[in-house]
Amino acid sequence: MRAPDGSIRPAYQQLAHWLDNVPKDVLDYRRKEAEFIFRRIGITFAVYGEAASTERLIPFDIIPRILNRGEWQKLSKGLEQRVKALNMYLYDAYNKREILRAGLIPEELIFGNPVFRPEMNGQAVPHNIYVMIAGIDVVRVDPDNFYVLEDNARVPSGVSYMLENREIMLRLFPELFIDHPVAPVENYADDLLATLKSVAPLTSSGEPTVVLMTPGIYNSAYYEHSFLADKLGCELVEGRDMFVKGDMLYMRTTEGPKRVDVIYRRVDDDFIDPLAFRPDSMLGVPGLMSVYQAGNVTLANAVGTGIADDKAVYSYMPDIIKFYLGEEPILKNVETYRCREPGQLKYVLDNIEKLVVKEVHGSGGYGMLIGPAADKKTIENFAAKVKAAPEGFIAQPTLALSTCPTFVEEGIAPRHVDLRPFVLTGRDKTRIVPGGLTRVALSKGSLVVNSSQGGGTKDTWVLDR
Amino acid sequence: MLSRTASNLYWLSRYVERAECLARILDATYRLSALPQGYGSETNEWDSAIATAGCVASFKEKYPEANERTVTEYLAFSPDNPSSIRNCIEIARTNARSVRTALTGEMWDAINSAWHELYRYDPKRITREEFTRFLNFVTETSVRFDGTSFRTMLRNDAYWFSRLGFLVERADATARILDVKYHVLLPREAQVGGPLDYFQWASILRSVSARTSYHWVYRDSVKPWLVADLLILNRQMPRSLASCYENINRYLDDLAQFYGRQGQAQRLARATTSKLENGRMEDIFQSGLHEFITQFLSDNNRVGNAIGDQYLI
Numbered sequence: 001m002r003a004p005d006g007s008i009r010p011a012y013q014q015l016a017h018w019l020d021n022v023p024k025d026v027l028d029y030r031r032k033e034a035e036f037i038f039r040r041i042g043i044t045f046a047v048y049g050e051a052a053s054t055e056r057l058i059p060f061d062i063i064p065r066i067l068n069r070g071e072w073q074k075l076s077k078g079l080e081q082r083v084k085a086l087n088m089y090l091y092d093a094y095n096k097r098e099i100l101r102a103g104l105i106p107e108e109l110i111f112g113n114p115v116f117r118p119e120m121n122g123q124a125v126p127h128n129i130y131v132m133i134a135g136i137d138v139v140r141v142d143p144d145n146f147y148v149l150e151d152n153a154r155v156p157s158g159v160s161y162m163l164e165n166r167e168i169m170l171r172l173f174p175e176l177f178i179d180h181p182v183a184p185v186e187n188y189a190d191d192l193l194a195t196l197k198s199v200a201p202l203t204s205s206g207e208p209t210v211v212l213m214t215p216g217i218y219n220s221a222y223y224e225h226s227f228l229a230d231k232l233g234c235e236l237v238e239g240r241d242m243f244v245k246g247d248m249l250y251m252r253t254t255e256g257p258k259r260v261d262v263i264y265r266r267v268d269d270d271f272i273d274p275l276a277f278r279p280d281s282m283l284g285v286p287g288l289m290s291v292y293q294a295g296n297v298t299l300a301n302a303v304g305t306g307i308a309d310d311k312a313v314y315s316y317m318p319d320i321i322k323f324y325l326g327e328e329p330i331l332k333n334v335e336t337y338r339c340r341e342p343g344q345l346k347y348v349l350d351n352i353e354k355l356v357v358k359e360v361h362g363s364g365g366y367g368m369l370i371g372p373a374a375d376k377k378t379i380e381n382f383a384a385k386v387k388a389a390p391e392g393f394i395a396q397p398t399l400a401l402s403t404c405p406t407f408v409e410e411g412i413a414p415r416h417v418d419l420r421p422f423v424l425t426g427r428d429k430t431r432i433v434p435g436g437l438t439r440v441a442l443s444k445g446s447l448v449v450n451s452s453q454g455g456g457t458k459d460t461w462v463l464d465r
Numbered sequence: 466m467l468s469r470t471a472s473n474l475y476w477l478s479r480y481v482e483r484a485e486c487l488a489r490i491l492d493a494t495y496r497l498s499a500l501p502q503g504y505g506s507e508t509n510e511w512d513s514a515i516a517t518a519g520c521v522a523s524f525k526e527k528y529p530e531a532n533e534r535t536v537t538e539y540l541a542f543s544p545d546n547p548s549s550i551r552n553c554i555e556i557a558r559t560n561a562r563s564v565r566t567a568l569t570g571e572m573w574d575a576i577n578s579a580w581h582e583l584y585r586y587d588p589k590r591i592t593r594e595e596f597t598r599f600l601n602f603v604t605e606t607s608v609r610f611d612g613t614s615f616r617t618m619l620r621n622d623a624y625w626f627s628r629l630g631f632l633v634e635r636a637d638a639t640a641r642i643l644d645v646k647y648h649v650l651l652p653r654e655a656q657v658g659g660p661l662d663y664f665q666w667a668s669i670l671r672s673v674s675a676r677t678s679y680h681w682v683y684r685d686s687v688k689p690w691l692v693a694d695l696l697i698l699n700r701q702m703p704r705s706l707a708s709c710y711e712n713i714n715r716y717l718d719d720l721a722q723f724y725g726r727q728g729q730a731q732r733l734a735r736a737t738t739s740k741l742e743n744g745r746m747e748d749i750f751q752s753g754l755h756e757f758i759t760q761f762l763s764d765n766n767r768v769g770n771a772i773g774d775q776y777l778i
Contacts, residue, residue, distance in 0.1 A: 039581070040574060218563045226565035235467050236566050252468045254622060254776045255724050 001405050001414070003143060011068040011463055012025040014179050019063070019405065021428070029363050030172045031062050037168060047283060053364040059456035062164060062172065065404045065438040066180075067415055072434055072462040075138065075146050080430050081321060083423045086153055086308045088324040093307055094120045096253055104323055112391075114361070115306030117269060119276060123293060126199045129301040133192070133264070134423040135437075136158075138331065147332045147399065149418060154301060155266050158226035158437040159455075163188060163231075166435075182401045183434040183463040188422070189231035191266075191433060195426035196232075199298050200261045203409045211251065214285045215267050225266050228347045234263075239267070244287030247285050247294040248445045249393045261446070269303050309395045312338065312360045328352030335397055339390035348395040352383055355395040356447075370447060372398055372415035401447060404458065406440055416441045416454035418449050419460060432460035466622050470564050472777035474623055475630035477560040478614075481576070482631045484553035485607035486638035487540050490517050493672035497548040498533065500664060509740040517645045517672075522694070523582060537596065540587035550603055554583050569617040574608060576774045579606040614701045622723055626776070627774060632716070633769045636709035639696055640765065642672055650689040668694050673704045685767045693754065694746045706761060707741040713768065730771035737764045 001012045007015045038057050042418040067075070091109050092099050100107055108319055124410040137158025142203035166185050170177060193210065200208035215227035216238050229236035235251065242251045242260060250257035265272060272279040291297045307313065312321075321329045337344040337355070348355060350370050359367035371450035386393045403414035421436030438458040439449035449455040474642050494514040511531035515524045518540055527545060528535040543549045558580040561573060568576075579602075586599050611631070618624040643650070649665040664689045670676045675695060682701060700707045714734050720726035749757045 040578065041570075077477070216558065222562070230566040237467060238469070241467050241469050252778070254466045254471045254626075254720075278555070358488055 001403070009143070011066040011071070015064070015066060015176070016405075018176065020181075026413065027062065030456075031407060032120055034060050034062055034168050034172055035172070038164075041164070049154075058161065059442060059454075060168065061406050061440055061442075061458045062169070062411070063174075063405050063407055063455050064169060064459040064461045065419070065440075066461045068463045069368075069465060072183075073329065076432050076434070078146065078422050079136055079138075079421055079432055081325065081327060081330050081423055082136060082148065082317070082399070083131060083430065085205070085317070085321040085324050086134065086151060087128070087130050087425060089320050090153075090302070090305060091128045094304065099320070099323055102323065104125055104319050105313070106389075110307055110314070113306070113307045113310065113312075115209060115269065115310070117304035119289060119293070120302070120304040123294060125250050125302050127202060127294075129425055129427065131308070132195055132199055132300040132425050134425070135420045136331075136423060137418055137420050139399060139418045141399050145332055148170050148313070149334060149345040151309040151314065151317070152420075153305040155268065156420070156422065157224055157266070158222045158420055160227040161457045162422070162433075162435060162437045162460065165437075165457060169265035169459045171333055171439070180461060182461045183464045185435045187432045188421070188433045189228065191232075191424055192228070193232050194428075196203060196262050196264055196298075196300055196425040196429060198428050199300060201298050203296050209234075209259060210262040210264065211235045211260050212237070213237050213242075213263050213265040213267055213272075215271065219266075220421075221266065228264075238265075238285045239272075239282070242285045242288075244285060244291055247291055247296055249285070249288065249291045249297045260297060262300060264300050266322070269306065272299070308367060310360050311336075311358050312340070312391075315394060332410040334385050334399060337385055338456050339393040339395065345386070345390045348393075349383055352386075352395075354397065356398055357382060357386060357395045360392050360394060365454075370395055370398070372383055373446075393431065397446065404438070404440065406442070406456075406458075408442065408444075411465040413444070416447055417458065418448070435460040466567070468777055470567050471622065471626045472773075473560040473564040473593070474567055474627045475772070475777060477557050477564070477576070478627045478630035478777065479609050479634040480553040480557040482559070482634040483638070484550060484603050485555070486634070487548070487550050487553070488519060488603035488607075489515055489672045489674060490642070491540055491598050492597075493538065493668045494536070496671060496713050497664060497668045502774060507767070513645050514540065517641050518548065519641055520548065532694075533658060538588060541596075541599070542586075551583060551588075552614060554579055554603075557770065560664075567623045571613040571617045575606065575609040575613050579610075582606075590593050620637045621663075622720060625719050625723075626706075628716050629713060629772060632709045632713045633765060635771070636706055636713070636765050637769075638760050638763065639673060639704050639706060639709070640758055642695070643671060644762065645694060647754045647758060650693045651750070662689065663687060669696070675702060678702060690746055690750070693749075697749065697757075698744055698746060707744075710738040711732065717727050717772075728771070728775045730768060730775045733768045737761070741763075 001010060003009050003014070004464060035057065037058060049268065071454050080127045088097065099105055100110070101250055104377040111161045131155060135158065137152065138146045140146050141148055150223065160186060197208050201277045203299050210232065211234050212225060212229040212232065214222060214236055224237055239250055242249055249260045251260050267283055270278045272284040273282045273286065273288040275286045292299055314333070318333050320331045337348050339345045339348055348357065355371045357369040357371070369379065371379065401416040401418065404417045405412050406415040408415065417438050417440045419436050424431040438460040440456045440458055441447055441449045441456060442454060491514065494510050497510045511533065514536050515521055522547065524531070524539055528539065541550045541551065545551065546552065558576050561568060561576045565573060567695050571658060583603060584641055586595065591599065604644055614624070614627055618627070626638045640699050644697050646665065646669050649662050666689055667676065670679050670687070673696065679687065679695055681693070682695060682699065685691060696705050698707050699705045702708055717734050721731050
């Protein structure tokens with residue numbers, strides 16, 4: 001909220017004034033009301049490893065995070081550029097591999113990657129779009145610069161919170177929206193549907209049938225799946241609802257089989273087809289890959305996008321952007337040490353107490369070490385893991401993340417936030433709704449914003465001025 | 466519509482209705498068992514409750530004897546009884562979660578809040594008074610769910626499948642109550658209106674919440690053949706077999722028209738409906754009330770299965 005000199009940044013002027021004047025018990029009351037509404041609606045998530053019946057709420061913070069138009073425009077240009085490069089990289093990696101010939105990245109980054117899918121070699125995907133839905137995690141460290149923390153090019157989640165948080169804010173604090181020209185986000189579902197329809201297979205006739213594929217009600221993001229299917233007005237299908245016949249994909253309906261053209265799938269590659277990938281998967285459709293390879297169904301996102309978003313390829317992203325687009329990256333990359341390179345590994349091990357060390361394939365805030373916050377024993381154990389398999393790790397310096405005022409036990413206090421905007425890439429254009437999911441680390445000084453680790457969310461306002 | 470969605474809607478309503486039926490059976494049984502010795506029947510009321518719920522075998526495996534404690538535990542709370550009230554609400558919510566997109570917000574809210582509320586009742590420590598509140602809560606949940614679907618759902622296949630589940634379950638429940646108690650409804654010249662059976666008849670009416678309706682329809686004191694008539698043939702009575710089938714028929718016709726084709730479910734339902742429409746109590750008593758009800762239970766089952774085969778898989 002504040003500039004480095006301690007003054008309140010322009011976007012927050014009115015909010016700061018309002019916060020100074022609103023009685024604490026009003027905030028308290030509305031926060032409780034918000035929690036009640038969330039539980040009533042059933043916006044919950046499951047934490048893996050806890051008993052199956054536990055459903056938890058992601059804590060919602062009622063104080064919004066605000067960006068002004070200029071900040072957003074720069075960010076959104078950067079996002080568009082980055083996702084464009086991700087798509088070009090994926091196309092190249094599964095086709096001519098010019099980037100390898102140019103010697104820009106090591107071969108094992110593609111071929112040695114466990115999520116590289118040889119099935120996708122030379123496989124045509126509609127309009128060469130691999131990542132239709134991307135969630136790019138960014139943080140700001142100073143007034144002018146956003147850094148990308150992580151690209152999510154597989155099945156990014158969280159967009160339902162972006163939408164529901166706004167609904168709750170409109171309901172609880174209508175007066176704030178009178179003073180703040182907040183750009184709406186409610187068109188996200190329409191944008192998503194337009195994007196999905198635009199990438200329908202060339203063989204589909206007439207109006208394409210779009211479905212959302214979920215692993216089922218026990219998945220931690222199930223609420224989001226049902227929420228989105230509802231907003232999209234499409235069927236929420238599980239693997240068992242579909243079957244393959246004669247190189248076409250059908251779903252079982254009360255009126256008999258119906259052809260499916262586009263699957264917005266929220267199921268990982270590994271599980272979508274037991275004949276092609278994990279044979280023990282109960283979540284997929286046997287033969288789905290053969291329909292996909294015949295070009296009769298579009299998967300969004302495409303199979304094999306994991307090679308574009310792991311933490312090892314991340315460190316090459318600035319080069320990847322320059323290589324494919326001939327442009328300087330608009331969004332910065334956090335300096336990243338690749339433990340696969342002996343020189344950098346040495347630096348990491350020597351300075352581990354100052355660094356954040358992450359597993360290349362980790363997610364959800366698991367499998368990471370935050371050096372400055374860890375005790376000696378934890379650090380030693382983690383260092384041993386890194387030494388044993390250095391190619392599985394990267395390390396980054398801790399950033400001075402921006403903070404946002406947050407309603408916590410002791411009152412209103414600054415807490416670290418990040419932001420995940422959602423980038424939709426269709427045949428016709430790229431669509432980004434102004435905003436995204438702001439995640440906040442609720443405990444003091446903490447940098448971990450993941451919901452599975454006690455993070456919360458906020459509404460994100462992009463001001464139209 | 467996805468077959469699984471239709472199936473979830475159908476079973477969601479069935480389970481909500483089942484929970485309510487169990488609550489009513491328990492309530493009626495409590496009332497009957499509270500009568501002083503000599504007013505009740507020679508049979509154990511708690512045994513009949515288990516029989517009406519259709520789980521004699523599984524109950525006997527677990528408990529040596531049917532009494533207030535064991536029956537309440539088994540029918541209301543037991544995790545081992547797949548159709549205990551608690552499990553019904555659990556399953557209903559699981560189904561509701563799977564078809565969130567086919568439910569209106571109000572319906573989801575009804576079932577989701579019931580599920581949260583359910584855990585406020587601790588079966589180990591529940592008092593008699595709390596149990597009464599629990600039974601009220603279950604009936605109110607069902608009424609609320611039913612009311613929200615009636616008031617908020619689009620009148621399309623989703624609504625019809627939901628109604629069908631509710632009606633097939635309801636017909637089954639009414640028939641089961643009759644099946645267990647048919648002997649007290651048989652006309653026995655010598656004992657008509659005898660004081661012992663009076664409370665049994667009243668209890669049957671209570672278990673389908675029809676005490677007041679009875680008096681409005683017949684303007685007469687409680688007579689067994691009229692009780693049977695009310696529950697079997699009277700189309701004004703929403704829980705009667707005739708009323709259930711009138712509506713099952715109607716919604717199956719709606720589906721057939723909507724989808725442009727009909728099948729076994731429509732044919733079977735039509736046959737059962739016409740049996741009820743053309744039936745007369747005298748004939749039913751003549752050819753055997755028990756046989757009639759047994760036949761109905763099996764017909765109703767076949768209609769349920771036909772709906773399943775035709776639409777839900």
